[in-house]
Amino acid sequence: MTSTTTDRSAAMEDVFSDEGQASSLNLLGRAMAELADRHDDVVVISADLGSALSELRERHPSRYVELGIAETNTISVAAGLAASGFRPYVVAFAPFGMIKCAEQIRTDLAATMMPVTLVTRLSGLAMGYFGASHHAVEDLAIARSITNLTVMTPADNHATLGLLEASHESAGPVLLRVSEATAPVYSSVPDLTRGRFVQVREGTDLTIIGTGAGVGCALGAAEALQEQGISVAVLDAAYIKPFDAAAVLEAAASTRAILTVEEHSEVGGLGAAVAEVLGRNGVATRLGSIALPDADLEVGVPAELLDHYGITVEGVTRKAQALLTTGG
Amino acid sequence: MTTAPMAGPTTRLDRARPTSVQDLRVRADWLRIEVINMIDKAGLGHYSSTFSCAEILSVLYYRSMRLDPSAPDWADRDRFLLGKGHAAVGLWPILSDLGYFPREDLDTFGYIGSNLGDHPDMRKAAGVDFSSGSLGHNLSVGLGMAMAARLRGSDHRTFVLTGDGEINEGQVWEAAMAASHYQLGNLVAIVDANGFIGSGPTAELMSIEPLADRFAAFGWHVIELDGHDVETLVATFDDLPAPESGRPVCVVARTQKGKGVSLMEEAPRAWHVGCLTPEQRDEAIAEISARMQEVSA
Numbered sequence: 092m093t094s095t096t097t098d099r100s101a102a103m104e105d106v107f108s109d110e111g112q113a114s115s116l117n118l119l120g121r122a123m124a125e126l127a128d129r130h131d132d133v134v135v136i137s138a139d140l141g142s143a144l145s146e147l148r149e150r151h152p153s154r155y156v157e158l159g160i161a162e163t164n165t166i167s168v169a170a171g172l173a174a175s176g177f178r179p180y181v182v183a184f185a186p187f188g189m190i191k192c193a194e195q196i197r198t199d200l201a202a203t204m205m206p207v208t209l210v211t212r213l214s215g216l217a218m219g220y221f222g223a224s225h226h227a228v229e230d231l232a233i234a235r236s237i238t239n240l241t242v243m244t245p246a247d248n249h250a251t252l253g254l255l256e257a258s259h260e261s262a263g264p265v266l267l268r269v270s271e272a273t274a275p276v277y278s279s280v281p282d283l284t285r286g287r288f289v290q291v292r293e294g295t296d297l298t299i300i301g302t303g304a305g306v307g308c309a310l311g312a313a314e315a316l317q318e319q320g321i322s323v324a325v326l327d328a329a330y331i332k333p334f335d336a337a338a339v340l341e342a343a344a345s346t347r348a349i350l351t352v353e354e355h356s357e358v359g360g361l362g363a364a365v366a367e368v369l370g371r372n373g374v375a376t377r378l379g380s381i382a383l384p385d386a387d388l389e390v391g392v393p394a395e396l397l398d399h400y401g402i403t404v405e406g407v408t409r410k411a412q413a414l415l416t417t418g419g
Numbered sequence: 420m421t422t423a424p425m426a427g428p429t430t431r432l433d434r435a436r437p438t439s440v441q442d443l444r445v446r447a448d449w450l451r452i453e454v455i456n457m458i459d460k461a462g463l464g465h466y467s468s469t470f471s472c473a474e475i476l477s478v479l480y481y482r483s484m485r486l487d488p489s490a491p492d493w494a495d496r497d498r499f500l501l502g503k504g505h506a507a508v509g510l511w512p513i514l515s516d517l518g519y520f521p522r523e524d525l526d527t528f529g530y531i532g533s534n535l536g537d538h539p540d541m542r543k544a545a546g547v548d549f550s551s552g553s554l555g556h557n558l559s560v561g562l563g564m565a566m567a568a569r570l571r572g573s574d575h576r577t578f579v580l581t582g583d584g585e586i587n588e589g590q591v592w593e594a595a596m597a598a599s600h601y602q603l604g605n606l607v608a609i610v611d612a613n614g615f616i617g618s619g620p621t622a623e624l625m626s627i628e629p630l631a632d633r634f635a636a637f638g639w640h641v642i643e644l645d646g647h648d649v650e651t652l653v654a655t656f657d658d659l660p661a662p663e664s665g666r667p668v669c670v671v672a673r674t675q676k677g678k679g680v681s682l683m684e685e686a687p688r689a690w691h692v693g694c695l696t697p698e699q700r701d702e703a704i705a706e707i708s709a710r711m712q713e714v715s716a
Binding site: 153154156158159161163164166167168169170171172173174175176177179194195200202203204318385 | 494540548549552553556557559560562563564565566567568570571589590592593594597601634665676696703
C-alpha cells in the first residue's frame, strides 16, 4: 500500500462530506430543493439521508418526509403519494434503496407506472470501504430487467442536474443512479433526450461507450489515445433504459471496435446491453468491456478499488490499446 | 335464489349512509354467491380468504366509505386498499354493482384480456385505488395516501384491509412505526384475522399474536371485534376516532376462513384456492340462499 492513512481518510471524507469536491451530496440536496421551488408536486422522501436535504427542509418542511432506515416502506409510501398526485423523489443508498427494494420498485412503482424518482447515492464501489454489503454493483442489471422503469446514469454533476429535471417529466418511475467518482464531462447542462446516448466526442478508430463514472474515464483515455494517433469517439450512455440500440449499431458501423466502461458488474450492465444489441442484430465487431468481475470483490477505499479494477483513465487506455491491437 | 345484483347507485355516496344492518348481511351473502359463480366460470380462485372478509367489504362499500363511482379518480374519495389482494374476486361484484364497470366484465374474470384478475390491478379495473398481490406493501402505500391527504388538506380516509398472515411481512411494521410517528389519524388498517396462512394455521406456523397489543405498542388506536358481526362493524366505522386525534386506527377483525359455507368452514385450508365441483357449488349456494331468505324474512 502506497497511500498514507491521512490520504485514505481524506479520500473517504471527500465521498461522504457535504463539502467534498467529488461528492454529489451537496449538489443533489440543493438541486432537489430547487426542484421543489419550481414544482409544487415534488415531495422528497429520505431513508436516513436527510442530512443531505437541509435546504429542502428549510424551504419546504412539509415536503420533506423522513422514514428512517426502512427502505422498503419508503418505496411503497412514495407509491401512495404518487397515486395521490404528487411526484415523490426518494433519496437512498444504492445498495439498500435499489437492491434491497427491487420487488417494491417492480411491483409498486413500475407495474403501476407511478411517477416516482429513486435517487440512489453511493452506487458502485463508493462505499467499498464498508464491505460487500455496501457494494452496489448489480443495480443496473436488476433495473434493466424491470418493465416500465427508466434508468438514468449521469456522467457528471451537469448531467445529474439535467437528468433530475428530465425525471420530473417522466410518465413512470425513474432510477437516477448517481456515481460519486465522476470527472467533469460537460461544461454546462447537456442536451439530453430520453433513451438516447450523448455523443461527447467524435472519432473513427474506436468507440468507447461509458456510463456514470465511466464516461469521464473514456474521455480521458480518448485524449491520451489521440496523442498516439488513435481517433476515439466517446458516447455517454446517460440512459441505460430505454437503451440507444441505434447508437450502438452506428458505432459498430463507423468504428473498428467498441469498448464499454462502467462501475458495475460485468453481468447485466452496459457491456451486456451492448452485446445484446450486437447479437440480436447479427452485427460482428470487436467488443471489449471494462466492468467489475463476477467474483467476490475486494474491500477498500473507492479510488484504490477503481484503480484495482481498471476503472480509470489509465485502465481504459490500456484496454483500448489491447482491444485494437490483439482483440482484447 | 337471490343472485341478481341489487340496483347500484352511481352518484356520490356519503359516509354512514342509511343502509340497514339486515341489508348489509344479505349483501355479504350475495357476494359469496357471486364469488362462487365467478370462480365456477374461471375454474380457479380464492374462496375462503374472500369469505372471511365478506361482511367487512359489504359494510365498507355499502355504508362506510365516501365514494363516487361515476368519478373513480375523485380526489376526496376515501381510499380502499386490498392488501390481501388474493381476495380480489370479492371486490369485483361490488365494484360492478356500484357502477364502476359493466356487470358483463365479471364473466371475463381470470381470462386473457380481462380487466379483472385474481389480484387487483389499478391500471386495468376502475375503482381499484392501488394494485396488490405482493403481501405487506399496501399498508405502506396507504400511509403515503394518508400523508398526501394531509398535504392537500383533504379529509378523506384511507382504509387498508390486510390479512393476519400478511402481517408476518416485516414491511407492515415499518409502516406501523411510521404511521404513528407521523400521527396519521386518517389511516385505518383492518386486519382480517382469519387465523390462517396458505399452508396452515397462523398460530402453529408463525404466530402474530398478541395482535392488538402489538399494534397498540406501535402507537395505534386498536379496536378488536367480530369481523362477521355487521352491527358492530357498522357502529365502529360510523364512529371512528377523528383524524385529528393523531392516532392511526387498527381494527382487529376476528374472522373465520371460509365463513358462510359449511364445507369450507370445516376445511378452511383446503379451500384457500380451488374450484367447487358442480354438486358442492349447488350445495353451497343452497346453504347461502336459505340464510339470505331467513335474514330477509
